[in-house]
Amino acid sequence: DVKVTQSSRYLVKRTGEKVFLECVQDMDHENMFWYRQDPGLGLRLIYFSYDVKMKEKGDIPEGYSVSREKKERFSLILESASTNQTSMYLCASSLSGTPMYGYTFGSGTRLTVV
């Protein structure tokens, strides 16, 4: 069964900490995405990557960075966590080109910054 795996379901971090959220997919997908999901705001795209070592800013990249050293792994980094980054983070992947047929999502990481 193909899947997207996020390393943590729940995470609690302190303000100012550097936080790494890991996402691994086993479908040989070219495209990978990081979203955050907040009540009333829906899913908002943070960063995406369409190839190894390539990255593109999404709608809300401020305060985040990403790393894609291998095709199967896409990491989201919070350089200095802040309370307004408390959210549900969803990773997704898709085949190259236009993702007409949809994403495969990970199970999500619920991050709380205290």
Place this chain on the structure above:
Amino acid sequence: EDKVVQSPLSLVVHEGDTVTLNCSYEVTNFRSLLWYKQEKKAPTFLFMLTSSGIEKKSGRLSSILDKKELFSILNITATQTGDSAVYLCAAPAGSQFYFGTGTSLTVIP
């Protein structure tokens, strides 16, 4: 600006009711519209719609697309408590999807 708008934001119904969820879109070079169901974790795929007027059906759920008026609806008949979830619609634009804010459906026994 590409966007997807869903309504209502939330809905509370009783078991057995029929509900209609709405999704309107403005997307450059429209290709498809997708519906997802999200319970406590990852969104799971429900339907993909590409052609106007052709209903997609899966059990008590059905969906249809109107490419002229730029909207889609998701119908759920004879609702059950297990239908309680956030329903998301999304449309691809470029290399990413635009998501609506979702409709939160609560089905009361």
